[in-house]
Amino acid sequence: MGEFRYEKDADGIVTVTMDMDGPVNAMNAQFWPLFAETMDRLESEDGLKGVIWTSAKDTFFAGGDLNMLKSIDADGVQGLFDSVEATKAVMRRMERQQVPHVAAINGAALGGGYEICLACNHRIAADNPKTKIGLPEVTLGLLPGGGGVVRLTYLLGLEGAMPYLLEGKQVSPQQAVKAGLIHEVVPADALLARCRDYIHEVAGDPAATTQPWDTKGYKIPGGPSMSPKNMQRIAGAAAMLYKKTRGLMPAPAKILDIMTETAGKLDFDTALRYETRRFVSLTPMATTKNMIETLFFGMNKVNGGASRPKGVPPSKIEKxxxxxxxxxxxxxxxxxxxxxxxxxxxxxxxxxxxxxxxxxxxxxxxxxxxxxxxxxxxxxxxxxxxxxxxxxxxxxxxxxxxxxxxxxxxxxxxxxxxxxxxxxxxxxxxxxxxxxxxxxxxxxxxxxxxxxxxxxxxxxxxxxxxxxxxxxxxxxxxxxxxxxxxxxxxxxxxxxDSTGFYTSRTIGTKIIEAVELVAEGHDPVRVDNLSRLTGMPTGMLSLLDEVQIKLVVDIYNTQVEMGLLDPEKEQNPAGREMLAELRGQHGRHGRATGKGFYDYTPQGKTIWPGLGAWRKPEARISDEDIKDRILFRAVLESLRCLEEGVLRSAADGNVGSILGIGAPVHTGGYIQFVNTYGLDRFVARCEDLAERYGERFAPPAILREHAAQNRVFA
Missing domain, CATH: 3.40.50.720 (NAD(P)-binding Rossmann-like Domain)
Structure with a gap:
């Protein structure tokens, strides 16, 4: 059974060695009682001089239990809130105990692991090149819920904490010292000895047992959120977040909100509770589940070799x-x-x-x-x-x-x-x-x-x-x-080895669908902007200019000549015809030549006026249909790749679509998107689009089968 090993030496220093079940220590169901029982024992000790928290694993502490977090639905939010508050209460007991608590960071301390370190009075890391320190929760659609947002804001101030909280920045021990995240870096074989020496050095010093935020008169670095300088900084950060997330990923905005309130009028303990409320509100969201599923579990599957042929010994390229x-x-x-x-x-x-x-x-x-x-x-x-x-x-x-x-x-x-x-x-x-x-x-x-x-x-x-x-x-x-x-x-x-493989084939569908919309007579600027509002990194027409219209046309013609594509079965004939005309009659090859869907000058880009020849004032379509036509084409093509065996797993498709071809991160990838959209609902929407815009939107057999069996793509 996992345990927190408890050893008290002759000097009255207790070393708590976290050694939970599994390869890493994590904030799971096993953690809560072990943590609380250990604090009960520490508070009852006579002659206690200090406490060292360390790990028996290669990593110090891995963070929250993501399997548990992604399983939370609306009914489980209150239970999670109570659990998180209970854990934070134990952390506050740590901070208020009148002996120094020292984090002996022997390996990676990320997320909840670093939050434990923040609750310690002093943080010392081993000089380990594999060690990373930080709060990366935002990259998984979450926020640091164990006091990380509040404590880091108090420690570094609004400006200093932003990269670690809003971007999930991870740093080496040496960088962490420079940034103020930890206090010292020592050789790995001297870690525990240095922790003991530190406890002896600060014996009797009340400052060593009082956290900065519990020190009377302490002011957050950089001042409160309501100062003119910080108000401007917060407004700028909010604008940048919206530009990056299009409002589709709620975690960064919630983090900024907590930081603002923490550096505002809330006292420390109220800020912690506010942080918990914002944290648990994220867990039932589809965005959160999507990002955890693909960017953690899916990434681990892919990098771990789930699709690698079995039975072949590992190899290394030497030259x-x-x-x-x-x-x-x-x-x-x-x-x-x-x-x-x-x-x-x-x-x-x-x-x-x-x-x-x-x-x-x-x-x-x-x-x-x-x-x-x-x-x-x-x-x-x-x-x-x-x-x-x-x-x-x-x-x-x-x-x-x-x-x-x-x-x-x-x-x-x-x-x-x-x-x-x-x-x-x-x-x-x-x-x-x-x-x-x-x-x-x-x-x-x-x-x-x-x-x-x-x-x-x-x-x-x-x-x-x-x-x-x-x-x-x-x-x-x-x-x-x-x-x-x-x-x-x-x-x-x-x-x-199908035409276009997976990535080129799939990225091509959403690009050509955007072109089809313009060829139908819709406003190209509107089409480009709405494609961005799906969460894609750039508009599809802008992307096509970057890729080069000439290249796309040449590749298509080559595939037709090789017999790989049948132009009679082309699903976007108007779009293909438009591209051929842009490239041939108008010589518009893309951004490299300064002429594509946009005109490019040193002053910036403007839509090419010649596109007005395709505009049809009578053309009518909703914003939602434009966004869904572009997004669903890529999703459906991914499902067809899975159906045909071009993809070996849903994880490959999800990870590949996010890392390679700009799938909106909040979807968790093109296949995962279907899971949280709802299979029956997705089938119905596809049928609606197919009826109005063509058979390319018809649900493939693999989708209907999964929907009939109420089985998600995994």
Missing amino acids: LGILGAGMMGQGIAYSAAMAGLPVVLKDTTVEAAERGKAYTAGLLEKRVKRGRMTEEAAGKVLDLITATDKLDDLKGCDLIIEAVFEQIDVKDKVLAEHEALLAEGGIWGSNTSTLPITRLATGSAKPENFVGLHFFSPVDKMPLLEIIAGEKTSDETLARAFDFARQIRKTPIIVG
Whole structure:
């Protein structure tokens, strides 16, 4: 059974070692009684000099029980409120006990774990490169409910606390000391000894047993929320939050509200209770359940290898070759070198290869300037990249990734010239967003060792890697590709080799639906703005300009020529015709040329007046229909990918849609969105849209089956 081990030494110092059931300590049903019983015992001790809180796990404390939190419905809110208030009451007993409580942070202290640390008088962390400290609840649709919002606002002030509370920023122990989140960092083997020494050093000092917020006359750094400077800061933060969330994610706004009230007229204990009310109000919300399900459980499933072929031993790439030092190749080289992997970056000339390597040099220089890396460490990363135009330098690579132009003949030529340079048993990866892997592998001597590796631009920032299995790609190759993705710290999803795979196919549906709306005669600015109001990062017409109209048209024409698409079955004929005309007759290729749906100038962008030719004053449609047509197209395409086996799991679809193609975060991904929308309700809405706008909105069989069985997509 889990326990809080209790040891009192001869000096009267008690060490409480948290060792709960499972791999981590968490604020679950087991935690509440252990915590309260330990405080009962501490309060009854004679001769108590101080208390050290530490952990028997690799992490200090992981936070709240997310399984429990995502299960809360409206009927469970009062029970959760009572539980949270009871735990906070124990924390207040800790703070008010007239002996120093010291947090010995031996590993990660996030969320509820850091809230326990905040309730301690002194916080000392071990110098552990894996340790992160912070309050990331907002990234899961929650807020710190164990006193984190209130205590951090008191500790750092409104401005200082905002990045940690509103953005969920996590920092290393060294950064935490500089920010004032903790007090000290010491070598791991000296952690407990330093905690004991600290207790001896402050013996008899009342200041060491009184929290800042309980100190008479204490003022929150930066002043109260009603000061003119802070009122302006709060207004600015509220505006930025709305711009980022479109009002679709309530947690950040609730956090800002709590911070404002905490630094306002509420006393400390009333602020804690107010925080609890705001916290429990989030738990029944669909947004919260969606974000927890995908951004925690789904992400863990995907990164943990749920879709990785079973029975294949773990592997590591020892030498990576990259063909093409352009935008994609240079980004892959940077990501691999940052993971400590030797890279040979080859292009047709050594000058081009050196320019690709210079991209890494530039990114490393920024890290050094920001204090995130030493010059010595940056130099070691850069030395891992060999820029070359020589074939022989690629000999012995156990993975070669071609990142050349998206043209089959170019990729075929590169494969023929370089495949023999692979090490024995080496694998070949083609970086492509749309070209069929099975077709590309026909020129390979070993198609079973050929795999698609679809990176997203910019590679150094985008966390997703879409791994595409061709018809002959072996399970061993897929597993090795998966392991490589994790090696370079990417999140991998494994998908089938259908036209457009998963991500390109799905992102294309919502873009072309927006174009279809404009072709029907609706206002393009309205269409673009409403697509943003679904929670997508940018408007669909703006996104199309970024992707390039020319590229989208060329890809479509190529797929038609290859027999992959039948134009007679095109679901958005008006939209396709409009794109062809924009590209052909009007020469509007996208933002790169300054001319797309928008005109781009140094002063900004304005909608192209020529789109007025498509406007129809008689065209009528509700805002809700515009938003649903764009969002539902992507959701339905994701379901069809799951139905066809292009996706191996709902988790892959959800994680891939958020990390790769801009699915609104509050939905938890395109498939998870259906679960909390309600399957029957979603079917009915699809039927309504299909009746009015076309069969592309008809519910697929997999959706009807799940709805009939009242079974969510998991």
